[in-house]
Amino acid sequence: MRILFWLSFILLSAVLNSCSIPTRADNSQPKDAQLSAQVLQIIRQNPDVVLESVSAYQQKKQDQQQRKQVAFLQKMKANPKFMIGDSPTIGAREQKIVLIEFSDFECIFCGKVHQILKQFIARNPDQVTLVHKHLPLTSIHSQALSAAKASWAAGQQGKFWEFHDMLFTNQDKLNESTYVEIAKSLNLDIKLFNQARNSSAASAAIEKDIKLAEEIGIDSTPMLAMNGEPIDANTQLADLEALLHKISKQ
Numbered sequence: 001m002r003i004l005f006w007l008s009f010i011l012l013s014a015v016l017n018s019c020s021i022p023t024r025a026d027n028s029q030p031k032d033a034q035l036s037a038q039v040l041q042i043i044r045q046n047p048d049v050v051l052e053s054v055s056a057y058q059q060k061k062q063d064q065q066q067r068k069q070v071a072f073l074q075k076m077k078a079n080p081k082f083m084i085g086d087s088p089t090i091g092a093r094e095q096k097i098v099l100i101e102f103s104d105f106e107c108i109f110c111g112k113v114h115q116i117l118k119q120f121i122a123r124n125p126d127q128v129t130l131v132h133k134h135l136p137l138t139s140i141h142s143q144a145l146s147a148a149k150a151s152w153a154a155g156q157q158g159k160f161w162e163f164h165d166m167l168f169t170n171q172d173k174l175n176e177s178t179y180v181e182i183a184k185s186l187n188l189d190i191k192l193f194n195q196a197r198n199s200s201a202a203s204a205a206i207e208k209d210i211k212l213a214e215e216i217g218i219d220s221t222p223m224l225a226m227n228g229e230p231i232d233a234n235t236q237l238a239d240l241e242a243l244l245h246k247i248s249k250q
Contacts, residue, residue, distance in 0.1 A: 074228060090130050110221050134205075147179070180194075
């Protein structure tokens, strides 16, 4: 019944947000109610058809995302630093081997991989360039966007990575007071920090990364790739070292 409810909602939304008969001038809704009842009745009588349609739609969407991701990885393989842009980086200056990460400060999986990436870069500071891209999943993480803006603001004072690390250290208590406490511990100018994180520039910077993620078919975090080679979110230090060795030999 739960599945049927959501399928009903999806189909009903599609019907009511497409071309339809205009409502009456007095704004009463008997025709809308009648249409809704008819649609729900059709769904109840033909649940298999609805399931098949939803499944086909999901598969089509998945295929589109996969094609976008493959194109992105191929482009990154040909030119590892093509999408660094203004994003914060750490590690090798040459940017010949680039490890890109789309991350959300409130994502527990990002928190786990953060520790591994930190070790990996510490072991290979002259070989690998780590690039951070923001992808706050605001529909499930209430503090993700605020944390991203706070880290960006810290970056304006040259302390992005220090702030980044402390956000993950305090991942279980992300809130306004935590951001200010971290900023103070890093000796940031608090007035400038608050102005920056609440600015349109901060919003634009985060939105730029979000749009990029959409363009290349990324809708979850963490997303990792090194020189066009995708990296599993459950990667371990040994896996990254092995991949680095493979890329270095190419």
